[in-house]
Amino acid sequence: MRGIRQIFDDLVRFETVLWAEVDARLRRQCTLSLGSLNVMMVVDATPDCRVYDIARALEITVGGASQAVDRLESAGRCARRANPADRRSSLIELTGAGRTLLGEAVAVFDEELDRLLREPLGQGDLDRLGTTLATLRRAASGAGPQP
Amino acid sequence: MRGIRQIFDDLVRFETVLWAEVDARLRRQCTLSLGSLNVMMVVDATPDCRVYDIARALEITVGGASQAVDRLESAGRCARRANPADRRSSLIELTGAGRTLLGEAVAVFDEELDRLLREPLGQGDLDRLGTTLATLRRAASGAGPQP
């Protein structure tokens, strides 16, 4: 009998190890943290990307997303430009150097995901995991905190 | 086609939301963070518990575990006592107040896990998720970082 606490534990601890290992390799090979890579992937995939869009995609606060963009901008990897449609916000874009770095980093990222997710499971179990996680995320994000 | 990046994203983001929601309810109802609860559960379950044992169980660094014990000890929820078998380390135990609080907190914890893990999935898919996560964790923790 696997208790539900054990499942929580394996979920959280595996996520910790997965994050730490991918992060360590990205820092060594690309001088880029996994947190920053995640932000860059959202910026790259979102047309007219605002700080708010990053916060929602990564399930972090708007304040945290603003600071993450600050760090990327200081490193010359993204830039804020004026939003012609709404002067309260900026549109965030990758710089040329940012796009180049992103290409290198996602290659490393995919290698690590293969090693730590696909190889231990195989494609069938991996697909079932994906379906299950999508269900869980939809339920948790949709319901919101219990009032 | 669910890509492997999407699976990583759902895993990390669901874990973020799960942690945040359980943490928020524990802070409101028990004046206890989820991080501290995890430490207390390890201390409670481990005979002759040392800082090193906490670090390994939670997949965090020894330094982080030491500071987490500091915080619990300051709150009067655990105590270090001398280790008669090895004077480099201490044995960590819950105080009476700590044990009482732990009992209240795990009840809330279990309710939240039911709400956020079992209810969206049902028992069958939950069990399959548990098996898959155990496989992933064993593979990742066993292999260690890629040299």
Added chain:
DNA sequence: TAAGATTGAAATGTCAATCTTA
């Protein structure tokens, strides 16, 4: 030398207050 632990500094997130514009 190595193992266990502690500590201070840096990274990164949350929260709350505040500012600007819709």
Added chain:
DNA sequence: TAAGATTGACATTTCAATCTTA
């Protein structure tokens, strides 16, 4: 008023250096 963003204070973690004991 509300929405989007920024900022400063705080919490928690990692990393490296250091200390004590095996």
